[in-house]
Amino acid sequence: MKSLEAELADARDLDVTAIADAIESIGFECTRCGACCKAIECGDEDAGDGAADEHTATVFPDEIRRLQGADDEYDFRDVARPMPYGLSEGADGPEGETFEWSLQTDDCGDCTFYTEDEDGMGACSVHGDRPLICRTYPFSVALGGTSQPMGEAVDREGMVRAHECEGLGREIDRAEAESLAEALKERAVxxxxxxxxxxxxYDPVEPEPGEVVVHDSEGQKRPDGTPLDR
Structure with missing residues (x-):
């Protein structure tokens, strides 16, 4: 297995033209269905036991700050929440240690920045500042240490993986494919x-009952994004 440093070197050497070729071969056009921004329905809704897994999209610390806005339009918790993986449900809610942040969700489990018009067409209220994982969906790069959003790939062309999306297989403009390829390389890096x-x-801590500790690239933090002082 390659080290993360070796994978990073490979990511920096990725050929944007080759990535764009792969994206063009697979094909993609956003249909604004909103599936990648909403909670994933699971269970048998006809039987009355339907449930939903909250929308989960990784967001980097600097992306959180950008989404907060230059004038602090949003509080930290308006933008991000601790990644739920690794946390357990305690008497007063989630507790434990986790790594990284996920975009905040609303009461329905959808991304808090997702909106729909009266015709049901999806839109992002922070489209210009959306995180890299949103800019590049439904694609990812097949390198160790990179994420696969929305589960396993359903198609692959060279190093480029395509994940479930109704927009796959549609014709894509070359300029758009190249822009997407550049963002995909940036995200992998x-x-x-x-x-x-x-x-x-990483500095292991022992969370107190009812406490959540998030480890990110800047250290250990509380759920509100402030540093954890022990």
Whole structure:
């Protein structure tokens, strides 16, 4: 297995033209269905036991600050929540240690920045500042240490993986494919840089009952994004 540093070197060497070729071959056009921004329905709704897994999309610390806005339009918790993986449900809610942040969700489990018009067409209220994982969906790069959003890939062309999306297979403009390819390479590099920094800054703690500790590239933090002082 390659080290994260070796994977990062590979990510930095990725050929944007080759990535764009792969995206063009697979094909993609956003249909604004909103599936990638909403909670994932699970269970048998006809039987009355339908449930939903909350929308979960990784967001980096600097992306959180950008989404907060230059004038602090949003509080930290308006933008992000601790990644739920690794946390357990205590008497007063989630508790334990986790790594990284996920975009905040609303009461329905959808991304808090997701909106729909009267015709049911989806939109992002922070589209210009949306995180890299949102900019590049439904694609990812097949390098160790990078994430696969929304589960396993349903198609693959070289290093490029495509994940479940009704927009796959549609014709894509070359300029758009190249822009997407550039963002995809940037995301692969950022994910690996973040993973290395999380590893290097990791300092195990023993959370108190009812406490959540988040480890990110900048150290240990509380759910509101402030540093954890022990």
């Amino acid at each position: 950022r994910e690996l840089e973040e993973a290395i920094a999380v590893r290097d800054n």
